[in-house]
Amino acid sequence: MSTHLIKDAAVLGGEPTDLLLRDGVVAEMGRGLSAEGATVVDAAGLIALPGLVDLHTHLREPGREDAETVETGTRAAAMGGFTAVHAMANTDPVADTAGVVEQVWRLGREAGYCDVYPVGAVTVGLAGERLAELGAMADSAARVRVFSDDGHCVSDAVLMRRALEYVKAFDGVVAQHAQEPRLTQGAQMNEGELSGRLGLTGWPAVAEEAIIARDCLLTAHVGSRLHVCHVSTAGSVEIVRDAKRKGWNVTAEACPHHLLLTDQLAATYDPIYKVNPPLRTAADTEALRAGLADGTIDIVATDHAPHPHEDKDCEWAAAAFGMLGLETALSIVQHTMVDAGLLDWAGVAERMSHAPARIGRVAEHGQPIAVGNAANVVLYDPAATRTIDAAASASLSRNTPYRGMELPGRVVATFLRGTPTVLDGVLV
Ligand SMILES: NC(=O)N[C@@H](CC(=O)O)C(=O)O
Ligand SMILES: [Zn+2]
Numbered sequence: 100m101s102t103h104l105i106k107d108a109a110v111l112g113g114e115p116t117d118l119l120l121r122d123g124v125v126a127e128m129g130r131g132l133s134a135e136g137a138t139v140v141d142a143a144g145l146i147a148l149p150g151l152v153d154l155h156t157h158l159r160e161p162g163r164e165d166a167e168t169v170e171t172g173t174r175a176a177a178m179g180g181f182t183a184v185h186a187m188a189n190t191d192p193v194a195d196t197a198g199v200v201e202q203v204w205r206l207g208r209e210a211g212y213c214d215v216y217p218v219g220a221v222t223v224g225l226a227g228e229r230l231a232e233l234g235a236m237a238d239s240a241a242r243v244r245v246f247s248d249d250g251h252c253v254s255d256a257v258l259m260r261r262a263l264e265y266v267k268a269f270d271g272v273v274a275q276h277a278q279e280p281r282l283t284q285g286a287q288m289n290e291g292e293l294s295g296r297l298g299l300t301g302w303p304a305v306a307e308e309a310i311i312a313r314d315c316l317l318t319a320h321v322g323s324r325l326h327v328c329h330v331s332t333a334g335s336v337e338i339v340r341d342a343k344r345k346g347w348n349v350t351a352e353a354c355p356h357h358l359l360l361t362d363q364l365a366a367t368y369d370p371i372y373k374v375n376p377p378l379r380t381a382a383d384t385e386a387l388r389a390g391l392a393d394g395t396i397d398i399v400a401t402d403h404a405p406h407p408h409e410d411k412d413c414e415w416a417a418a419a420f421g422m423l424g425l426e427t428a429l430s431i432v433q434h435t436m437v438d439a440g441l442l443d444w445a446g447v448a449e450r451m452s453h454a455p456a457r458i459g460r461v462a463e464h465g466q467p468i469a470v471g472n473a474a475n476v477v478l479y480d481p482a483a484t485r486t487i488d489a490a491a492s493a494s495l496s497r498n499t500p501y502r503g504m505e506l507p508g509r510v511v512a513t514f515l516r517g518t519p520t521v522l523d524g525v526l527v
Protein backbone atom coordinates (compact mmCIF):
# COMPACT_ATOMS: atom_id res chain seq x y z
CA MET A 100 0.00 0.00 0.00
CA SER A 101 1.31 3.44 -0.96
CA THR A 102 2.21 6.24 1.42
CA HIS A 103 1.69 9.83 0.27
CA LEU A 104 2.64 13.03 2.04
CA ILE A 105 0.50 15.89 0.76
CA LYS A 106 2.14 19.23 1.52
CA ASP A 107 0.29 22.51 2.06
CA ALA A 108 -3.25 21.54 1.07
CA ALA A 109 -6.06 23.90 2.03
CA VAL A 110 -8.53 21.45 3.57
CA LEU A 111 -12.02 22.76 2.73
CA GLY A 112 -10.33 25.97 1.62
CA GLY A 113 -8.84 26.66 5.08
CA GLU A 114 -5.25 27.25 6.18
CA PRO A 115 -2.68 25.07 4.36
CA THR A 116 -1.71 21.89 6.18
CA ASP A 117 0.03 18.58 5.45
CA LEU A 118 -1.73 15.24 5.18
CA LEU A 119 -0.03 11.89 5.55
CA LEU A 120 -1.99 9.14 3.79
CA ARG A 121 -0.80 5.74 4.98
CA ASP A 122 -2.38 2.28 5.11
CA GLY A 123 -5.52 3.63 3.49
CA VAL A 124 -6.26 6.24 6.14
CA VAL A 125 -5.32 9.80 7.03
CA ALA A 126 -2.50 8.87 9.43
CA GLU A 127 -1.36 12.37 10.39
CA MET A 128 -2.45 15.93 9.77
CA GLY A 129 -0.63 19.16 10.63
CA ARG A 130 2.06 21.66 9.61
CA GLY A 131 5.59 20.53 8.75
CA LEU A 132 5.01 16.78 8.61
CA SER A 133 7.68 14.47 7.26
CA ALA A 134 7.58 10.75 6.57
CA GLU A 135 10.33 8.36 5.55
CA GLY A 136 9.72 6.78 2.14
CA ALA A 137 6.52 8.68 1.41
CA THR A 138 5.79 10.08 -2.04
CA VAL A 139 5.54 13.85 -1.60
CA VAL A 140 2.72 15.69 -3.36
CA ASP A 141 3.03 19.48 -3.49
CA ALA A 142 -0.47 20.83 -2.92
CA ALA A 143 0.36 24.52 -2.50
CA GLY A 144 -2.57 26.52 -3.83
CA LEU A 145 -4.77 23.43 -3.93
CA ILE A 146 -7.92 22.72 -1.98
CA ALA A 147 -8.41 19.31 -0.37
CA LEU A 148 -11.94 17.96 -0.31
CA PRO A 149 -13.25 14.58 0.81
CA GLY A 150 -13.57 12.20 -2.15
CA LEU A 151 -16.74 13.07 -4.03
CA VAL A 152 -19.72 10.70 -4.01
CA ASP A 153 -22.18 10.61 -6.89
CA LEU A 154 -25.65 9.31 -6.10
CA HIS A 155 -26.68 9.26 -9.77
CA THR A 156 -24.38 7.84 -12.46
CA HIS A 157 -25.18 5.79 -15.55
CA LEU A 158 -22.37 3.31 -16.22
CA ARG A 159 -24.30 1.43 -18.98
CA GLU A 160 -22.77 -1.97 -18.19
CA PRO A 161 -24.21 -4.54 -18.70
CA GLY A 162 -25.77 -4.01 -22.10
CA ARG A 163 -24.53 -0.76 -23.59
CA GLU A 164 -20.78 -1.20 -23.43
CA ASP A 165 -20.57 0.87 -26.62
CA ALA A 166 -21.62 3.91 -24.54
CA GLU A 167 -19.73 3.27 -21.29
CA THR A 168 -18.37 0.44 -19.18
CA VAL A 169 -17.86 0.24 -15.44
CA GLU A 170 -14.16 0.71 -16.14
CA THR A 171 -14.44 3.77 -18.42
CA GLY A 172 -17.17 5.36 -16.32
CA THR A 173 -15.19 5.00 -13.11
CA ARG A 174 -12.12 6.41 -14.86
CA ALA A 175 -14.21 9.47 -15.72
CA ALA A 176 -15.40 9.54 -12.11
CA ALA A 177 -11.85 9.53 -10.75
CA MET A 178 -10.92 12.34 -13.17
CA GLY A 179 -13.81 14.32 -11.73
CA GLY A 180 -12.66 13.80 -8.13
CA PHE A 181 -15.14 11.04 -7.25
CA THR A 182 -14.20 8.08 -5.08
CA ALA A 183 -17.67 6.51 -5.11
CA VAL A 184 -20.55 6.41 -7.57
CA HIS A 185 -24.01 4.91 -7.47
CA ALA A 186 -24.68 3.08 -10.73
CA MET A 187 -28.23 3.46 -11.99
CA ALA A 188 -30.30 0.36 -12.70
CA ASN A 189 -31.43 1.09 -16.29
CA THR A 190 -28.98 -1.34 -17.83
CA ASP A 191 -29.68 -4.36 -20.05
CA PRO A 192 -30.44 -6.64 -18.27
CA VAL A 193 -31.96 -4.26 -15.75
CA ALA A 194 -30.36 -4.31 -12.29
CA ASP A 195 -33.48 -5.78 -10.71
CA THR A 196 -32.03 -8.96 -9.18
CA ALA A 197 -29.31 -9.81 -6.69
CA GLY A 198 -27.37 -11.42 -9.55
CA VAL A 199 -27.12 -8.27 -11.67
CA VAL A 200 -26.33 -5.87 -8.81
CA GLU A 201 -23.60 -8.25 -7.60
CA GLN A 202 -22.15 -8.34 -11.11
CA VAL A 203 -21.99 -4.53 -11.30
CA TRP A 204 -20.55 -4.32 -7.80
CA ARG A 205 -17.84 -6.86 -8.70
CA LEU A 206 -16.98 -5.03 -11.94
CA GLY A 207 -16.46 -1.88 -9.88
CA ARG A 208 -14.14 -3.72 -7.52
CA GLU A 209 -12.09 -5.07 -10.43
CA ALA A 210 -11.79 -1.70 -12.18
CA GLY A 211 -10.50 -0.13 -8.98
CA TYR A 212 -10.85 3.54 -9.96
CA CYS A 213 -13.66 4.25 -7.56
CA ASP A 214 -16.15 2.29 -5.50
CA VAL A 215 -19.35 1.38 -7.34
CA TYR A 216 -22.60 1.06 -5.42
CA PRO A 217 -25.31 -0.43 -7.61
CA VAL A 218 -28.77 1.09 -7.47
CA GLY A 219 -31.50 -1.54 -7.60
CA ALA A 220 -34.58 -1.20 -9.80
CA VAL A 221 -37.86 -0.60 -7.99
CA THR A 222 -39.91 -2.61 -10.47
CA VAL A 223 -39.15 -5.69 -12.56
CA GLY A 224 -37.57 -4.60 -15.84
CA LEU A 225 -38.37 -0.94 -14.98
CA ALA A 226 -41.79 -1.80 -16.34
CA GLY A 227 -43.69 -0.22 -13.45
CA GLU A 228 -45.89 -3.27 -12.89
CA ARG A 229 -44.42 -5.46 -10.15
CA LEU A 230 -41.94 -4.73 -7.37
CA ALA A 231 -38.47 -6.14 -7.97
CA GLU A 232 -36.67 -8.29 -5.36
CA LEU A 233 -35.74 -5.31 -3.20
CA GLY A 234 -34.90 -7.40 -0.15
CA ALA A 235 -32.69 -9.82 -2.07
CA MET A 236 -30.73 -6.91 -3.55
CA ALA A 237 -30.39 -5.33 -0.11
CA ASP A 238 -29.11 -8.62 1.34
CA SER A 239 -26.74 -9.31 -1.58
CA ALA A 240 -22.99 -8.69 -1.53
CA ALA A 241 -23.75 -5.32 -3.17
CA ARG A 242 -25.77 -4.23 -0.09
CA VAL A 243 -28.15 -2.10 -2.14
CA ARG A 244 -29.80 0.76 -0.24
CA VAL A 245 -30.88 3.03 -3.10
CA PHE A 246 -33.69 1.88 -5.38
CA SER A 247 -34.74 3.67 -8.54
CA ASP A 248 -36.47 3.08 -11.86
CA ASP A 249 -34.54 6.13 -13.14
CA GLY A 250 -35.24 6.82 -16.78
CA HIS A 251 -38.80 5.90 -15.87
CA CYS A 252 -41.11 7.20 -13.18
CA VAL A 253 -42.72 4.87 -10.69
CA SER A 254 -46.00 6.51 -11.62
CA ASP A 255 -48.38 3.95 -10.07
CA ALA A 256 -49.17 5.33 -6.62
CA VAL A 257 -49.80 1.89 -5.09
CA LEU A 258 -46.47 0.53 -6.32
CA MET A 259 -44.68 3.64 -5.07
CA ARG A 260 -46.34 3.25 -1.69
CA ARG A 261 -45.34 -0.43 -1.48
CA ALA A 262 -41.74 0.35 -2.44
CA LEU A 263 -41.54 3.07 0.22
CA GLU A 264 -42.94 0.65 2.80
CA TYR A 265 -40.65 -2.19 1.76
CA VAL A 266 -37.35 -0.29 1.92
CA LYS A 267 -37.99 0.71 5.55
CA ALA A 268 -36.96 -2.81 6.60
CA PHE A 269 -33.34 -2.17 5.63
CA ASP A 270 -33.18 1.63 5.88
CA GLY A 271 -33.29 1.98 2.10
CA VAL A 272 -34.47 4.92 0.04
CA VAL A 273 -36.54 5.20 -3.11
CA ALA A 274 -34.97 7.64 -5.59
CA GLN A 275 -37.75 8.84 -7.85
CA HIS A 276 -37.44 10.04 -11.44
CA ALA A 277 -40.39 12.41 -11.14
CA GLN A 278 -42.15 12.49 -14.49
CA GLU A 279 -45.89 12.10 -14.86
CA PRO A 280 -46.00 9.95 -17.99
CA ARG A 281 -49.32 11.13 -19.42
CA LEU A 282 -48.30 14.79 -19.13
CA THR A 283 -45.01 14.15 -20.93
CA GLN A 284 -45.97 11.92 -23.83
CA GLY A 285 -43.63 12.70 -26.70
CA ALA A 286 -42.07 15.56 -24.71
CA GLN A 287 -38.85 16.96 -26.13
CA MET A 288 -37.96 20.08 -24.17
CA ASN A 289 -39.23 22.43 -21.45
CA GLU A 290 -42.81 23.51 -22.12
CA GLY A 291 -42.93 27.23 -22.64
CA GLU A 292 -43.01 29.96 -25.20
CA LEU A 293 -39.87 28.59 -26.88
CA SER A 294 -41.13 24.99 -27.27
CA GLY A 295 -44.12 26.39 -29.13
CA ARG A 296 -41.93 28.48 -31.38
CA LEU A 297 -39.53 25.59 -32.11
CA GLY A 298 -42.34 23.14 -32.70
CA LEU A 299 -41.04 20.69 -30.09
CA THR A 300 -43.49 18.98 -27.72
CA GLY A 301 -43.27 20.55 -24.26
CA TRP A 302 -42.37 18.85 -20.94
CA PRO A 303 -44.31 20.96 -18.42
CA ALA A 304 -42.95 21.74 -14.96
CA VAL A 305 -46.17 20.41 -13.45
CA ALA A 306 -45.36 16.90 -14.70
CA GLU A 307 -42.38 16.89 -12.34
CA GLU A 308 -43.98 18.82 -9.51
CA ALA A 309 -47.14 16.72 -9.34
CA ILE A 310 -45.16 13.52 -8.81
CA ILE A 311 -42.86 15.11 -6.23
CA ALA A 312 -45.84 16.44 -4.27
CA ARG A 313 -47.56 13.05 -4.39
CA ASP A 314 -44.42 11.20 -3.32
CA CYS A 315 -43.74 13.58 -0.43
CA LEU A 316 -47.28 12.90 0.81
CA LEU A 317 -46.87 9.13 0.35
CA THR A 318 -43.54 9.17 2.18
CA ALA A 319 -45.01 11.06 5.09
CA HIS A 320 -48.00 8.71 5.15
CA VAL A 321 -45.93 5.53 5.41
CA GLY A 322 -43.04 7.04 7.38
CA SER A 323 -40.38 6.18 4.86
CA ARG A 324 -37.50 7.85 3.04
CA LEU A 325 -37.77 9.50 -0.38
CA HIS A 326 -35.02 10.94 -2.55
CA VAL A 327 -35.95 13.10 -5.53
CA CYS A 328 -33.70 12.75 -8.57
CA HIS A 329 -32.67 15.70 -10.76
CA VAL A 330 -34.97 18.43 -9.46
CA SER A 331 -35.27 20.94 -12.28
CA THR A 332 -37.98 23.51 -11.53
CA ALA A 333 -38.52 26.34 -9.05
CA GLY A 334 -41.86 24.80 -8.12
CA SER A 335 -40.17 21.49 -7.22
CA VAL A 336 -37.75 23.33 -4.93
CA GLU A 337 -40.73 24.92 -3.17
CA ILE A 338 -42.44 21.54 -2.68
CA VAL A 339 -39.29 19.97 -1.22
CA ARG A 340 -38.75 23.02 1.01
CA ASP A 341 -42.28 22.65 2.32
CA ALA A 342 -41.88 18.89 2.91
CA LYS A 343 -38.69 19.50 4.89
CA ARG A 344 -40.38 22.19 6.94
CA LYS A 345 -42.97 19.60 7.90
CA GLY A 346 -40.20 17.26 9.03
CA TRP A 347 -40.75 14.67 6.33
CA ASN A 348 -37.87 12.43 5.35
CA VAL A 349 -37.29 13.82 1.87
CA THR A 350 -33.96 14.58 0.20
CA ALA A 351 -33.31 15.99 -3.25
CA GLU A 352 -30.58 16.42 -5.81
CA ALA A 353 -29.81 18.97 -8.50
CA CYS A 354 -27.61 18.28 -11.52
CA PRO A 355 -24.82 20.61 -12.64
CA HIS A 356 -26.44 21.13 -16.05
CA HIS A 357 -29.68 22.32 -14.44
CA LEU A 358 -27.69 24.82 -12.36
CA LEU A 359 -26.05 26.37 -15.41
CA LEU A 360 -27.81 25.71 -18.71
CA THR A 361 -31.26 26.87 -19.82
CA ASP A 362 -33.94 25.87 -22.31
CA GLN A 363 -32.83 28.68 -24.65
CA LEU A 364 -30.10 26.31 -25.85
CA ALA A 365 -32.77 24.18 -27.52
CA ALA A 366 -33.01 26.92 -30.15
CA THR A 367 -29.78 25.51 -31.58
CA TYR A 368 -31.63 22.24 -32.24
CA ASP A 369 -28.37 20.59 -31.12
CA PRO A 370 -29.37 17.39 -29.23
CA ILE A 371 -26.29 17.74 -27.05
CA TYR A 372 -28.69 19.87 -24.93
CA LYS A 373 -31.45 17.25 -24.88
CA VAL A 374 -31.83 15.82 -21.40
CA ASN A 375 -34.47 14.45 -19.06
CA PRO A 376 -35.75 16.39 -17.21
CA PRO A 377 -35.18 19.14 -19.75
CA LEU A 378 -33.15 22.29 -19.32
CA ARG A 379 -35.52 24.84 -17.81
CA THR A 380 -35.65 28.65 -17.54
CA ALA A 381 -33.13 31.04 -16.03
CA ALA A 382 -35.56 31.57 -13.13
CA ASP A 383 -35.48 27.82 -12.48
CA THR A 384 -31.66 27.71 -12.43
CA GLU A 385 -31.74 30.57 -9.95
CA ALA A 386 -34.22 28.76 -7.69
CA LEU A 387 -32.11 25.59 -7.84
CA ARG A 388 -28.98 27.52 -6.84
CA ALA A 389 -30.84 29.15 -3.95
CA GLY A 390 -32.25 25.78 -2.89
CA LEU A 391 -28.83 24.19 -3.00
CA ALA A 392 -27.39 27.07 -0.98
CA ASP A 393 -30.01 26.92 1.78
CA GLY A 394 -29.99 23.10 2.02
CA THR A 395 -33.43 22.48 0.50
CA ILE A 396 -31.60 20.63 -2.24
CA ASP A 397 -29.30 18.32 -0.30
CA ILE A 398 -26.82 17.30 -2.94
CA VAL A 399 -25.39 17.73 -6.41
CA ALA A 400 -25.63 14.53 -8.46
CA THR A 401 -24.26 14.30 -11.97
CA ASP A 402 -26.82 12.14 -13.83
CA HIS A 403 -23.79 11.28 -16.02
CA ALA A 404 -25.62 9.80 -19.03
CA PRO A 405 -23.24 8.64 -21.75
CA HIS A 406 -24.59 8.00 -25.23
CA PRO A 407 -22.69 6.95 -28.37
CA HIS A 408 -22.58 9.50 -31.17
CA GLU A 409 -25.13 7.70 -33.33
CA ASP A 410 -27.71 8.21 -30.55
CA LYS A 411 -26.90 11.93 -30.20
CA ASP A 412 -25.70 13.08 -33.61
CA CYS A 413 -29.13 13.00 -35.22
CA GLU A 414 -32.19 15.24 -35.35
CA TRP A 415 -33.46 16.50 -31.99
CA ALA A 416 -36.63 14.40 -31.85
CA ALA A 417 -34.75 11.16 -32.56
CA ALA A 418 -31.84 11.79 -30.20
CA ALA A 419 -31.40 10.14 -26.80
CA PHE A 420 -31.90 12.13 -23.58
CA GLY A 421 -28.81 12.69 -21.44
CA MET A 422 -25.39 14.27 -21.11
CA LEU A 423 -22.02 13.52 -19.54
CA GLY A 424 -21.33 14.98 -16.11
CA LEU A 425 -18.66 13.31 -14.01
CA GLU A 426 -15.58 15.14 -15.25
CA THR A 427 -17.13 18.61 -15.17
CA ALA A 428 -19.37 18.53 -12.07
CA LEU A 429 -16.96 20.18 -9.64
CA SER A 430 -16.10 22.94 -12.13
CA ILE A 431 -19.77 23.72 -12.74
CA VAL A 432 -20.44 23.80 -9.00
CA GLN A 433 -17.46 26.11 -8.50
CA HIS A 434 -18.72 28.40 -11.27
CA THR A 435 -22.41 28.49 -10.32
CA MET A 436 -22.14 28.28 -6.52
CA VAL A 437 -18.69 29.05 -5.09
CA ASP A 438 -17.58 31.80 -7.46
CA ALA A 439 -21.11 33.21 -7.24
CA GLY A 440 -20.71 33.53 -3.45
CA LEU A 441 -23.53 31.08 -2.69
CA LEU A 442 -21.47 28.26 -1.18
CA ASP A 443 -18.07 27.83 0.47
CA TRP A 444 -15.89 24.74 0.05
CA ALA A 445 -17.21 23.16 3.23
CA GLY A 446 -20.65 23.53 1.68
CA VAL A 447 -19.42 21.84 -1.48
CA ALA A 448 -17.99 18.95 0.59
CA GLU A 449 -21.33 18.58 2.32
CA ARG A 450 -23.32 18.51 -0.93
CA MET A 451 -20.96 16.43 -3.03
CA SER A 452 -19.49 14.03 -0.46
CA HIS A 453 -20.94 13.87 3.07
CA ALA A 454 -24.64 14.14 2.21
CA PRO A 455 -24.72 11.81 -0.81
CA ALA A 456 -22.87 9.17 1.24
CA ARG A 457 -25.40 9.57 4.05
CA ILE A 458 -28.40 9.34 1.73
CA GLY A 459 -26.94 6.22 0.08
CA ARG A 460 -26.00 4.77 3.51
CA VAL A 461 -22.39 4.37 2.41
CA ALA A 462 -20.30 4.43 5.58
CA GLU A 463 -16.95 4.02 3.79
CA HIS A 464 -17.26 7.35 1.96
CA GLY A 465 -18.13 10.91 2.76
CA GLN A 466 -16.06 10.98 5.92
CA PRO A 467 -14.43 14.30 6.81
CA ILE A 468 -10.70 14.62 6.18
CA ALA A 469 -9.48 13.80 9.70
CA VAL A 470 -6.91 11.54 11.33
CA GLY A 471 -8.08 7.93 11.37
CA ASN A 472 -10.64 8.38 8.58
CA ALA A 473 -10.44 6.67 5.19
CA ALA A 474 -8.01 8.51 2.91
CA ASN A 475 -10.52 9.41 0.21
CA VAL A 476 -9.30 12.82 -0.85
CA VAL A 477 -9.42 15.05 -3.90
CA LEU A 478 -6.93 17.85 -4.56
CA TYR A 479 -8.45 20.63 -6.62
CA ASP A 480 -7.01 23.77 -8.18
CA PRO A 481 -9.76 26.42 -8.17
CA ALA A 482 -7.51 28.98 -9.88
CA ALA A 483 -6.94 26.84 -12.97
CA THR A 484 -9.04 27.20 -16.08
CA ARG A 485 -9.48 24.66 -18.84
CA THR A 486 -11.24 24.46 -22.16
CA ILE A 487 -13.39 21.34 -22.32
CA ASP A 488 -12.29 18.94 -25.03
CA ALA A 489 -14.87 16.20 -25.52
CA ALA A 490 -12.35 14.01 -27.33
CA ALA A 491 -10.11 14.02 -24.25
CA SER A 492 -12.83 12.64 -21.96
CA ALA A 493 -12.09 9.47 -20.01
CA SER A 494 -15.65 8.43 -20.77
CA LEU A 495 -16.31 6.22 -23.79
CA SER A 496 -18.90 8.75 -24.93
CA ARG A 497 -18.46 12.34 -26.06
CA ASN A 498 -21.80 13.97 -25.28
CA THR A 499 -20.68 16.83 -23.06
CA PRO A 500 -22.67 20.06 -23.43
CA TYR A 501 -19.62 21.98 -22.19
CA ARG A 502 -17.35 21.19 -25.12
CA GLY A 503 -15.39 24.24 -26.18
CA MET A 504 -16.36 26.09 -23.00
CA GLU A 505 -13.77 27.48 -20.64
CA LEU A 506 -14.51 26.28 -17.11
CA PRO A 507 -12.81 27.14 -13.83
CA GLY A 508 -10.95 24.58 -11.77
CA ARG A 509 -9.15 21.34 -12.32
CA VAL A 510 -8.90 18.08 -10.37
CA VAL A 511 -5.18 17.57 -9.76
CA ALA A 512 -5.30 14.35 -7.74
CA THR A 513 -7.81 11.83 -6.44
CA PHE A 514 -6.94 9.32 -3.71
CA LEU A 515 -9.04 6.22 -3.07
CA ARG A 516 -8.17 4.76 0.35
CA GLY A 517 -4.77 6.43 0.10
CA THR A 518 -3.97 5.15 -3.39
CA PRO A 519 -3.94 7.72 -6.19
CA THR A 520 -6.33 7.14 -9.08
CA VAL A 521 -5.41 10.52 -10.57
CA LEU A 522 -2.09 12.36 -10.13
CA ASP A 523 -0.98 15.59 -11.84
CA GLY A 524 -4.36 15.65 -13.56
CA VAL A 525 -3.91 12.29 -15.30
CA LEU A 526 -5.18 8.80 -14.53
CA VAL A 527 -2.71 6.60 -12.69
N1 LIG B 1 -31.13 11.95 -17.79
C1 LIG B 1 -31.29 11.52 -19.02
O1 LIG B 1 -31.62 12.33 -19.88
N2 LIG B 1 -31.10 10.24 -19.36
C2 LIG B 1 -30.83 9.16 -18.47
C3 LIG B 1 -32.06 8.67 -17.77
C4 LIG B 1 -32.52 9.55 -16.64
O2 LIG B 1 -31.72 10.02 -15.82
O3 LIG B 1 -33.72 9.79 -16.50
C5 LIG B 1 -30.22 8.01 -19.28
O4 LIG B 1 -30.19 6.88 -18.81
O5 LIG B 1 -29.71 8.30 -20.38
ZN1 LIG C 1 -33.97 10.31 -14.49
Ligand SMILES: [Zn+2]
Nearest residue numbers: 187249250402
Ligand atom coordinates in the same frame (compact mmCIF):
# COMPACT_ATOMS: atom_id res chain seq x y z
ZN1 LIG D 1 -30.37 9.32 -14.64
